[in-house]
Every structure is written in C-alpha cells, then in structure tokens.
Amino acid sequence: MVYSNIQKNYDVVIVGGGHNGLIAACYLAKAGKSVLVLEKQDTVGGAVVSRQLFPGIEAKLSIYAYLVGMLPQKIISDLDLNFKFRQRNPASFTPYEKDGKHEGLLISNSDEAITKKSFEQLTGNSEEYQNYFKFHQLQKSLGKHLWHSLLEPMQTREEIKKLFQTEEEKLAWQLFIEQPLGIAIEEFFQSDLVRGLVFTDGTIGTFTHPHDSSLQQNRTFLYHIIANGTGDWCVPVGGMGKLTEELVAQCKKNGVEILNHAEVTQIEPEEQQATVKFEHKNQESYVSGRYVLGTSKKSNVQLIMIIIVGQRKGQL
Numbered sequence: 001m002v003y004s005n006i007q008k009n010y011d012v013v014i015v016g017g018g019h020n021g022l023i024a025a026c027y028l029a030k031a032g033k034s035v036l037v038l039e040k041q042d043t044v045g046g047a048v049v050s051r052q053l054f055p056g057i058e059a060k061l062s063i064y065a066y067l068v069g070m071l072p073q074k075i076i077s078d079l080d081l082n083f084k085f086r087q088r089n090p091a092s093f094t095p096y097e098k099d100g101k102h103e104g105l106l107i108s109n110s111d112e113a114i115t116k117k118s119f120e121q122l123t124g125n126s127e128e129y130q131n132y133f134k135f136h137q138l139q140k141s142l143g144k145h146l147w148h149s150l151l152e153p154m155q156t157r158e159e160i161k162k163l164f165q166t167e168e169e170k171l172a173w174q175l176f177i178e179q180p181l182g183i184a185i186e187e188f189f190q191s192d193l194v195r196g197l198v199f200t201d202g203t204i205g206t207f208t209h210p211h212d213s214s215l216q217q218n219r220t221f222l223y224h225i226i227a228n229g230t231g232d233w234c235v236p237v238g239g240m241g242k243l244t245e246e247l248v249a250q251c252k253k254n255g256v257e258i259l260n261h262a263e264v265t266q267i268e269p270e271e272q273q274a275t276v277k278f279e280h281k282n283q284e285s286y287v288s289g290r291y292v293l294g295t296s297k298k299s300n301v302q303l304i305m306i307i308i309v310g311q312r313k314g315q316l
C-alpha cells in the first residue's frame with residue numbers, strides 16, 4: 001500500500017513510551033538517529049511512574065513498579081542518568097501466628113544472626129535456617145553467570161550451561177533450571193511458611209504453581225534472584241518516576257521527539273520503511289520509520305520487542 005499522507009520520516013519510530021521505549025530512544029538518538037516515540041497515554045513511563053498521593057505532602061510514591069533490580073548500572077552510566085537506588089533492609093518480613101501469638105520471620109540482608117534467630121523462633125531448631133542459607137548460596141551462581149548475559153547477544157542454553165563448572169554450580173543448574181522449582185523447595189524446606197516465602201520470587205505475576213511443568217515459575221524466579229548480579233532488589237531514590245524523568249530529560253537533550261495521546265493502531269511494513277498509523281487528537285495520522293520498535297505486549301498492535309525492518313535485513 002502506498003501512503004500519500006505521511007507526515008514525517010524517521011530512522012526509528014518507537015511504539016510506547018515506557019522505560020524500555022525511552023531507553024531505546026536515548027541510545028538510538030545518541031547514536032545519531034532521528035527518533036519518534038508514540039505514547040497513547042498523556043504521560044510517558046508506562047509502569048515506571050510516581051505520583052504525589054497525599055495532598056499537601058511533597059513525597060512522590062511509585063504506583064506500579066517500585067523496586068529496581070533488573071536495570072544494569074551500565075545503562076545508567078551510558079545514558080548519563082542521575083538515578084540512584086538504595087538497598088532495602090530488611091529483605092523481608094513474613095507475619096505468622098504461633099501459640100496464639102503474632103510473630104514474624106525476619107530476613108535481614110545485613111546481619112545473618114538476626115535471620116538465624118528468627119528462623120529458630122519459627123521452627124524451634126537451626127536446620128531450616130541452615131538449609132535456607134545453603135539454598136541462598138546455590139542461587140548465587142545463577143546471578144554470577146546470568147546477569148551479564150542480559151546485555152549481550154542471546155546465548156543458547158548449552159552455551160550458558162557450560163559456564164556452570166563446579167559441583168555446586170552444576171547442582172544449582174539442576175535445581176533451578178532443569179526441574180520445576182517446587183521440587184527443590186520441598187527438598188530443602190519443611191515449613192510451609194518458608195516454602196511459601198521462597199516461592200514468592202517464582203510466582204509474582206505468573207499465577208502458577210511450584211510444580212508447573214512449563215517451568216514459567218523457574219523463569220520468574222530467575223529474574224528475581226539474578227537482579228544486580230546478587231539478587232538484591234533496591235528502592236529507587238525519588239521513586240520510579242525519577243527514572244522516567246531522567247530518561248525524558250536525556251531524550252530531549254539528544255533530540256528524541258515524544259508525542260503523547262498518540263495510540264498506534266497499525267504498522268505496515270514496506271520495501272524500505274514501515275508506515276505507522278496512529279490516532280492523535282481524534283485524527284488518523286501517519287509517520288514512517290526505517291525501523292519500528294514495539295515495546296509493549298499489551299499494545300493493540302501486538303508487538304513484543306519486535307523490530308520491523310521493512311523487507312530488509314541489516315544494520316541500522
């Protein structure tokens with residue numbers, strides 16, 4: 001189809017101004033490309049936004065995503081973002097009732113003695129704590145070998161598996177990659193409360209069960225335990241919205257155009273470019289891009305990080 005009403009041509013048109021779209025936009029603009037971000041909402045940031053929730057109180061709170069663990073420091077440095085995060089302590093607190101008393105399992109990430117004492121209070125002995133400690137040690141090899149791969153070309157399963165060399169690393173591979181997570185959790189822990197706590201990292205957002213043979217619980221678990229290479233999830237200073245603010249500032253500095261109230265409804269790949277159709281102020285509009293980057297699986301156009309390259313292949 002030939003469109004006669006294209007309003008402008010870009011090197012790259014990005015569908016969705018969530019943090020992934022904004023980060024991609026910054027990198028591309030810094031590399032000298034002309035970039036347009038189309039965002040259907042009135043603000044950008046997607047799930048990475050903060051709001052002032054209490055009238056008269058200046059503090060802004062993250063309203064969706066609220067912890068940072070999967071944002072590599074390299075991206076912060078490359079894009080010159082003024083964005084900091086702090087370790088949260090304790091790591092977790094799980095309330096429970098025992099003998100009619102309200103107690104809580106406290107996992108500290110600064111003092112092992114606190115964690116040990118809290119486990120002993122729950123179970124009456126130190127066995128569960130020792131197993132928790134061992135489980136945690138085994139997890140570490142995953143962060144060590146998988147974290148860096150997030151910013152590298154994707155490797156095959158076999159290539160990654162070869163990195164797990166020691167006996168402990170091979171055991172970790174078996175426990176966390178090869179079999180449903182529930183098997184390892186039940187092998188290591190007796191207390192239902194501890195089993196539930198450990199499985200939290202495998203269940204968030206997946207709504208599945210520990211023995212799901214699709215292993216989607218294992219994948220969710222991996223995302224959580226490799227964060228920052230250590231499994232540490234941190235609290236952003238200034239809330240998640242601070243990251244979006246910084247990204248928008250860098251986008252503007254590097255000449256990225258951002259258009260809000262612009263919902264993409266169709267993408268038409270052609271020989272040398274793709275035409276992107278969107279609704280803006282109740283009007284149908286068109287732009288073209290040599291490349292189109294879609295960042296949202298919820299987008300109407302059903303794109304999941306797909307780069308449409310017209311009919312061509314090659315470097316941008």
Ligand SMILES: Cc1cc2nc3c(=O)[nH]c(=O)nc-3n(C[C@H](O)[C@H](O)[C@H](O)COP(=O)(O)OP(=O)(O)OC[C@H]3O[C@@H](n4cnc5c(N)ncnc54)[C@H](O)[C@@H]3O)c2cc1C
Pocket residue numbers: 015016017018019020021038039040041044045046047048064065066067068069070262263264265295296298299300301
């Ligand atoms: C409640 C909740 C809590 C979470 N907590 C955390 C957390 O603590 N830490 C963490 O790391 N992750 C967390 N996540 C996951 C994280 O928020 C997402 O992985 C991340 O936001 C994905 O970023 P994105 O830019 O790819 O997509 P999104 O943030 O979803 O942004 C996509 C953008 O595209 C826009 N868009 C969609 N369709 C179109 C269209 N057709 N045309 C134009 N624009 C369109 C949307 O309006 C949106 O602004 C959480 C998610 C949720 C829902």
